[in-house]
Amino acid sequence: MIISIASGKGGTGKTTVAVSLALSLSDVQLLDCDVEEPNSHIFLKPEIEDVKSAYTLMPAVDNDLCDYCGKCASACEYNAIVVLPTQVMVFPELCHGCGLCSMVCPRDAISEEPREIGVVRKGRIGDSIELVYGLLHIGEIMATPLIDHVKEEINPEKTVIVDAPPGTACPVIAAVGGSDYCILVTEPTPFGLYDLRLMVEVLRMLKIPSGVVINKAGIGDRDVYRYCKEEGISILLEIPYTKKIAECYSEGIPFVNAIPEWKNRFAGMIDEIRGEL
Amino acid sequence: MKQITVISGKGGTGKTTLVASFAALAENTVIADCDVDAPDLHLLLHPEIVKREEFKGLKVAVMDKTKCIECGRCEEACRFNAISYNASGVDARDGDFFTDVTESGYTVNPARCEGCGVCVFVCDQEAITLAERVSGYAFISKTKYGTMAHAQLNIAEESSGKLVTVVRNNAQRVAEEEGSELILIDGSPGIGCPVIASLTGVDLALVITEPTMSGLHDLERILDVTRHFGIATVVCINKYNINEENSRRITGFCKERGVTIAKNIPYDPVVTRAMVAAMPVVEFSVGAVSDAIKEIWASIR
Numbered sequence: 001m002i003i004s005i006a007s008g009k010g011g012t013g014k015t016t017v018a019v020s021l022a023l024s025l026s027d028v029q030l031l032d033c034d035v036e037e038p039n040s041h042i043f044l045k046p047e048i049e050d051v052k053s054a055y056t057l058m059p060a061v062d063n064d065l066c067d068y069c070g071k072c073a074s075a076c077e078y079n080a081i082v083v084l085p086t087q088v089m090v091f092p093e094l095c096h097g098c099g100l101c102s103m104v105c106p107r108d109a110i111s112e113e114p115r116e117i118g119v120v121r122k123g124r125i126g127d128s129i130e131l132v133y134g135l136l137h138i139g140e141i142m143a144t145p146l147i148d149h150v151k152e153e154i155n156p157e158k159t160v161i162v163d164a165p166p167g168t169a170c171p172v173i174a175a176v177g178g179s180d181y182c183i184l185v186t187e188p189t190p191f192g193l194y195d196l197r198l199m200v201e202v203l204r205m206l207k208i209p210s211g212v213v214i215n216k217a218g219i220g221d222r223d224v225y226r227y228c229k230e231e232g233i234s235i236l237l238e239i240p241y242t243k244k245i246a247e248c249y250s251e252g253i254p255f256v257n258a259i260p261e262w263k264n265r266f267a268g269m270i271d272e273i274r275g276e277l
Numbered sequence: 278m279k280q281i282t283v284i285s286g287k288g289g290t291g292k293t294t295l296v297a298s299f300a301a302l303a304e305n306t307v308i309a310d311c312d313v314d315a316p317d318l319h320l321l322l323h324p325e326i327v328k329r330e331e332f333k334g335l336k337v338a339v340m341d342k343t344k345c346i347e348c349g350r351c352e353e354a355c356r357f358n359a360i361s362y363n364a365s366g367v368d369a370r371d372g373d374f375f376t377d378v379t380e381s382g383y384t385v386n387p388a389r390c391e392g393c394g395v396c397v398f399v400c401d402q403e404a405i406t407l408a409e410r411v412s413g414y415a416f417i418s419k420t421k422y423g424t425m426a427h428a429q430l431n432i433a434e435e436s437s438g439k440l441v442t443v444v445r446n447n448a449q450r451v452a453e454e455e456g457s458e459l460i461l462i463d464g465s466p467g468i469g470c471p472v473i474a475s476l477t478g479v480d481l482a483l484v485i486t487e488p489t490m491s492g493l494h495d496l497e498r499i500l501d502v503t504r505h506f507g508i509a510t511v512v513c514i515n516k517y518n519i520n521e522e523n524s525r526r527i528t529g530f531c532k533e534r535g536v537t538i539a540k541n542i543p544y545d546p547v548v549t550r551a552m553v554a555a556m557p558v559v560e561f562s563v564g565a566v567s568d569a570i571k572e573i574w575a576s577i578r
Binding site for chain 1: 285286287288289290293314315317320335336354356357358388389391392393394395398399407430432433434435437438465466467468469470471472473487488489490491494495498501502505506519520523546549552553555
């Protein structure tokens with residue numbers, strides 16, 4: 001079973017929920033797909049066993065073969081390649097690595113070179129948790145291909161937890177795609193609600209069943225509860241806003257380790273989800 | 278004209294809270310919400326939309342099933358896994374493919390399609406074309422604090438960076454027309470495409486962080502980004518008193534990096550109450566939080 005954790009708004013507690021689940025279940029694999037700012041490893045402190053480079057492809061032009069016909073430039077939808085009378089310029093920050101320029105080149109002057117956009121790290125915490133996370137290199141814009149690389153490591157034999165990035169755009173779709181269930185983590189505030197609504201729409205479009213975890217329960221207002229009721233979305237769990245939990249978070253300590261009875265609640269939530277599916 | 282972007286690396290550290298208050302304190306300023314896929318600034322500033330334009334981002338491949346001979350070349354050539362084959366015609370969610378697919382054969386997944394045109398090129402039946410798609414909307418609005426440029430990316434769309442650029446161009450045009458001195462930009466979390474688009478060419482990046490291990494980790498990465506692009510940077514610690522040891526750690530780290538720390542903001546539940554009241558916190562209340570924000574504003578402007 002693959003369960004993704006998403007939120008729309010940042011900082012609502014996705015990583016808290018993902019890490020708590022990993023520690024409350026046995027034989028789990030946690031994939032941290034927030035490759036721009038991954039945080040799960042801060043809480044889980046894995047022993048890293050493997051680091052792989054992740055690449056996308058970029059065109060390399062052979063000036064001896066090129067006759068500056070300009071077919072590559074007119075084919076490129078991203079304006080990532082510009083042909084001047086005696087020079088071809090490639091803009092790596094615009095290139096999506098689709099390969100079309102090399103396909104359309106009549107003189108086979110364009111080959112493709114790998115460009116490292118980040119790394120995928122794999123590690124272990126005790127016997128029962130495997131953590132895989134991606135780390136996008138500074139200055140790189142394309143999170144989605146790196147997320148795909150992280151997800152290639154999915155082990156379907158295990159319970160797989162996918163920690164998604166914030167937002168509702170392509171990196172989130174890449175992260176939650178293919179999951180059997182998505183847990184939406186929100187906070188009971190107007191910002192939390194606005195972004196939750198967007199994510200509910202995303203999941204409806206993707207036809208992924210979902211439920212809500214309300215983090216920092218007690219702050220804000222009741223509108224998130226009203227919304228969930230109206231839309232028939234189940235509230236799976238409420239995590240109260242307490243000094244103890246906030247302190248654990250700030251120290252990088254999973255709060256379920258400090259207050260172990262919470263492990264049963266997280267495990268129970270997964271049982272409930274399994275039942276629902 | 279100067280431009281300031283508020284960013285954070287980590288989400289939920291208080292970017293929008295800060296920008297809304299700055300907007301309330303600022304004069305002669307254009308406000309730009311560059312968090313285009315989960316924008317929240319409008320919830321505090323209540324913009325009245327004056328102009329709304331369609332945003333056309335990446336194109337999308339469209340397949341004509343009547344011409345498709347199911348050779349599979351498009352699927353093979355697509356590097357974004359945006360085309361897949363559905364044999365049975367039943368709802369079958371596998372891999373990254375989502376299912377509106379009730380018919381059999383090859384289908385394009387628009388959420389994964391980057392509109393590159395490779396499939397169009399490899400198809401010798403001319404069964405695939407690239408079509409424009411509206412990926413969101415850009416707005417120019419009036420608020421009681423000044424003109425605001427903002428946007429909403431449609432859900433599950435690509436090219437948020439491009440839409441950020443549209444919002445920034447709108448803000449610059451308005452600022453020139455109105456003779457504004459400053460553009461105040463609310464960024465998105467992360468360090469990737471939309472964040473870089475909201476940072477390029479600005480005069481100052483104000484990074485708001487929190488004294489947690491995650492905050493510190495994400496701060497390091499966002500400072501690497503602003504350094505990479507050579508952007509002057511100031512850091513502010515929000516809720517600094519929830520973990521003073523970590524706040525000291527962050528201060529020390531910033532000193533090492535030669536990054537200035539602005540006045541820090543204390544934790545106060547009034548910030549959430551202001552959000553529920555849908556008001557910038559400096560307008561909602563007087564107190565330590567408002568004082569700190571006013572001091573930061575005075576120091577950066």
